[in-house]
Amino acid sequence: MTFPQRFDLIVLGAGPAGGRAALTAAAAGLTVILIDEQSAAGGQVWRKPRAERVPARTDGQHGEGLRAALDASDVTLALGRRVWSVTEGFRVDSLGPEGSMSCVADHLIVATGAHERVIPFPGWTMPGVMGLAAATILLKSESRLPGKRVVVAGRGPLMAQVAAGILAKGGRVVAVVDQMRLTGWLGALPALATQPRLLAQGGGWMGRVLASRTPWLFNHRVVEARGADRVSEIVVTSASGDRRALSCDALVIGDGLVPGTEVPRLLSARMWFDRLHGGWIPELTADFETSVPGLFCVGDGAGIRGALQAGTSGELAALAVARQLGRKTEPARLARLRRAFARASCFSDAVAAMLSGQTADVARIGPDTIVCRCEDVSRSEIDAAMAEGIRDINQIKHVTRCGMGPCQGRMCGDTVQELVALGSRRSREEVGAWTGRPPLRPVPLGDLVGSFDYGDIPVPEPAPL
Amino acid sequence: MQETDTSIELVLDGQPIRVSAHGSVAGALLEAGVAWLRSSPRAHGPRGAFCFMGVCQECAIVIDGRRQQACLVTPRAGMTIERGGVR
Numbered sequence: 001m002t003f004p005q006r007f008d009l010i011v012l013g014a015g016p017a018g019g020r021a022a023l024t025a026a027a028a029g030l031t032v033i034l035i036d037e038q039s040a041a042g043g044q045v046w047r048k049p050r051a052e053r054v055p056a057r058t059d060g061q062h063g064e065g066l067r068a069a070l071d072a073s074d075v076t077l078a079l080g081r082r083v084w085s086v087t088e089g090f091r092v093d094s095l096g097p098e099g100s101m102s103c104v105a106d107h108l109i110v111a112t113g114a115h116e117r118v119i120p121f122p123g124w125t126m127p128g129v130m131g132l133a134a135a136t137i138l139l140k141s142e143s144r145l146p147g148k149r150v151v152v153a154g155r156g157p158l159m160a161q162v163a164a165g166i167l168a169k170g171g172r173v174v175a176v177v178d179q180m181r182l183t184g185w186l187g188a189l190p191a192l193a194t195q196p197r198l199l200a201q202g203g204g205w206m207g208r209v210l211a212s213r214t215p216w217l218f219n220h221r222v223v224e225a226r227g228a229d230r231v232s233e234i235v236v237t238s239a240s241g242d243r244r245a246l247s248c249d250a251l252v253i254g255d256g257l258v259p260g261t262e263v264p265r266l267l268s269a270r271m272w273f274d275r276l277h278g279g280w281i282p283e284l285t286a287d288f289e290t291s292v293p294g295l296f297c298v299g300d301g302a303g304i305r306g307a308l309q310a311g312t313s314g315e316l317a318a319l320a321v322a323r324q325l326g327r328k329t330e331p332a333r334l335a336r337l338r339r340a341f342a343r344a345s346c347f348s349d350a351v352a353a354m355l356s357g358q359t360a361d362v363a364r365i366g367p368d369t370i371v372c373r374c375e376d377v378s379r380s381e382i383d384a385a386m387a388e389g390i391r392d393i394n395q396i397k398h399v400t401r402c403g404m405g406p407c408q409g410r411m412c413g414d415t416v417q418e419l420v421a422l423g424s425r426r427s428r429e430e431v432g433a434w435t436g437r438p439p440l441r442p443v444p445l446g447d448l449v450g451s452f453d454y455g456d457i458p459v460p461e462p463a464p465l
Numbered sequence: 466m467q468e469t470d471t472s473i474e475l476v477l478d479g480q481p482i483r484v485s486a487h488g489s490v491a492g493a494l495l496e497a498g499v500a501w502l503r504s505s506p507r508a509h510g511p512r513g514a515f516c517f518m519g520v521c522q523e524c525a526i527v528i529d530g531r532r533q534q535a536c537l538v539t540p541r542a543g544m545t546i547e548r549g550g551v552r
Contacts, residue, residue: 025482044518115516127501127502127515131516133516133517134517138492142487144492228511376506405522406525411520428515441512441519
């Protein structure tokens with residue numbers, strides 16, 4: 001075990017938000033360490049593409065730019081490290097290939113991004129069923145197809161990106177099963193048009209999918225995935241109840257994004273429920289500081305707003321940290337960043353609305369459907385616990401074990417909270433969220449402790465009698 | 466870093482299997498037609514990689530004798546992979 005290293009600032013997450021925050025702080029003369037679980041910076045949206053096979057793309061170039069800037073900066077990069085504990089003060093413990101590491105700083109910027117929301121349906125646990133974000137990782141970072149015959153389903157622009165990506169690699173998309181109506185997309189157009197470059201990109205994906213004569217089933221949803229050891233068929237239904245089966249060997253599906261808020265919850269920052277921006281998020285000042293002094297949250301982990309605003313929020317938070325540490329920041333720069341952030345909201349809120357959690361989707365979950373994948377807990381077991389009078393969200397977890405498995409409730413948390421709100425006729429605010437607990441991620445105890453001899457254990461001198 | 470299309474041999478449940486060497490173990494196995502990675506501990510249902518970003522833990526299997534997430538590990542020649550052995 002090494003002594004904790006002290007920095008002016010620790011940044012968790014090396015995506016667009018955390019990367020910009022670290023670069024900004026280092027440029028202001030602060031000592032910064034940037035920690036991420038992935039082996040390259042860029043986060044999920046600017047994930048490092050596989051060399052050679054993937055042609056340079058606009059968003060890949062942003063990622064390349066960030067990685068090059070970080071390599072050239074004074075930022076201490078700690079990549080491929082899994083953070084398992086964050087405590088007040090702030091102390092961050094992580095585990096990497098070279099063992100465990102602790103660092104401390106008075107300021108902490110959390111940029112841990114988001115994870116996917118998939119509303120449970122029968123068969124969603126079947127191999128070959130995966131998230132939309134998972135499919136983008138396979139396509140972009142590994143240059144691999146999710147399957148030979150893929151159904152793309154869910155909500156939002158990621159469907160178009162994934163379907164176009166599969167076609168571009170020569171794969172086959174059986175159909176796009178879109179929960180939204182065509183009128184829903186058209187209604188969002190004026191707001192999306194405020195970012196013409198992003199609209200053109202999304203429109204390009206959608207256009208290429210439609211031009212390939214891939215069926216795009218608007219106002220349809222997946223009701224079941226069937227198969228033995230791998231999905232072989234899915235059943236979709238239209239809003240009017242017309243069902244049909246589609247043969248496939250992969251289903252990629254996503255119902256939006258949930259902010260990753262484990263760290264602010266663990267540190268007891270005040271949270272609020274913001275359905276539009278993904279659910280429970282920390283209360284923030286204009287500088288993205290939480291109710292815990294010195295703790296900042298930026299990027300999608302502070303509310304789903306996308307990569308455009310993630311970078312701006314990271315820069316604003318880093319400048320606030322620099323100011324608190326006595327560095328001068330230009331007021332004109334702050335004003336420009338705040339304006340940029342506000343201007344981008346029109347677009348990002350329109351996309352966030354497509355990606356926000358829908359109560360009706362959760363209400364439809366059948367009694368036998370598995371809600372918690374880790375512990376195989378069905379909806380009927382959660383309903384039964386509520387029928388016994390249990391209303392507290394943490395008690396529901398203790399009684400049913402849902403959310404107690406290795407994913408630590410990340411996959412089912414939002415759904416279970418919605419189910420408890422529905423079942424007890426309370427608001428999501430009243431129901432609340434599961435208490436954050438360490439370890440933040442599962443870590444092997446042996447790796448944590450390291451190897452040592454009994455002689456290495458410090459034994460205090462016995463107290464004199 | 467030089468990345469190539471070399472195909473390598475892994476040992477999957479005691480049987481040799483050829484995969485391409487890049488990306489993650491989970492991605493390489495999926496490409497080789499292997500989607501099933503383990504059974505769920507309670508209902509013993511079939512499971513495979515789901516999030517591919519290290520969050521869901523569905524692909525946590527025994528790789529080279531240690532429980533690891535197959536989506537976060539790079540495949541290497543001779544690597545031993547045991548599916549379904551994790552509770």
